Amino acid sequence: MLRFVVRQFRWLARVPFATQIFDALLLVWTAVFHPETLRAIEALEAAALRLPGVSPRRHRFGGFGFVRQGREFAHVHGNGLLDVKLTRERAAEIVAAGLAEPHHVFGPSAWISFQLRTADDCDAALALLDA
Numbered sequence: 001m002l003r004f005v006v007r008q009f010r011w012l013a014r015v016p017f018a019t020q021i022f023d024a025l026l027l028v029w030t031a032v033f034h035p036e037t038l039r040a041i042e043a044l045e046a047a048a049l050r051l052p053g054v055s056p057r058r059h060r061f062g063g064f065g066f067v068r069q070g071r072e073f074a075h076v077h078g079n080g081l082l083d084v085k086l087t088r089e090r091a092a093e094i095v096a097a098g099l100a101e102p103h104h105v106f107g108p109s110a111w112i113s114f115q116l117r118t119a120d121d122c123d124a125a126l127a128l129l130d131a
Helices: 002-008 010-014 018-033 035-048 088-096 119-129
Strands: 054-058 064-068 071-076 081-085 101-103 107-115
Touching: 010 018, 018 035, 035 064, 035 071, 035 119, 071 119, 081 119, 088 101, 088 107, 107 119
Parallel strands: none
Antiparallel strands: 054 064, 064 071, 071 081, 081 107, 101 107
16 A cells, blocks of 8 residues: 555655655554554564664654664654665665565665564564664
8 A cells, every 4th residue: 555655646745744644544554454563563663773773763754764873774664664775786685585675666776675564574674674
């Protein structure tokens, strides 16, 4: 659903607070209909914040961001979609290995996307955060 909205309603990014409201609604939807994904998001957030030098920040388009040395390097959306910024080369390697997908908006770039569904996905997500 997030990918459809991003592609069809990209103009919403220019409406103040629209993306944050949409992401909050995604989080509510996830909590009600996919509680296992919500638990995975919570587990990932807790584990990521234990990584050295990582601190939390609200992502500008909604979601929970992870910051290292003052720069956001990853964020997770309310539906469990994790986006991680790497180098273009490393991102291409990870996508080629089938460990993640190209970013849901930028496509092949330094950003990759990984869908959290259950707590079992947290180890793979953490490995991407540390890649």
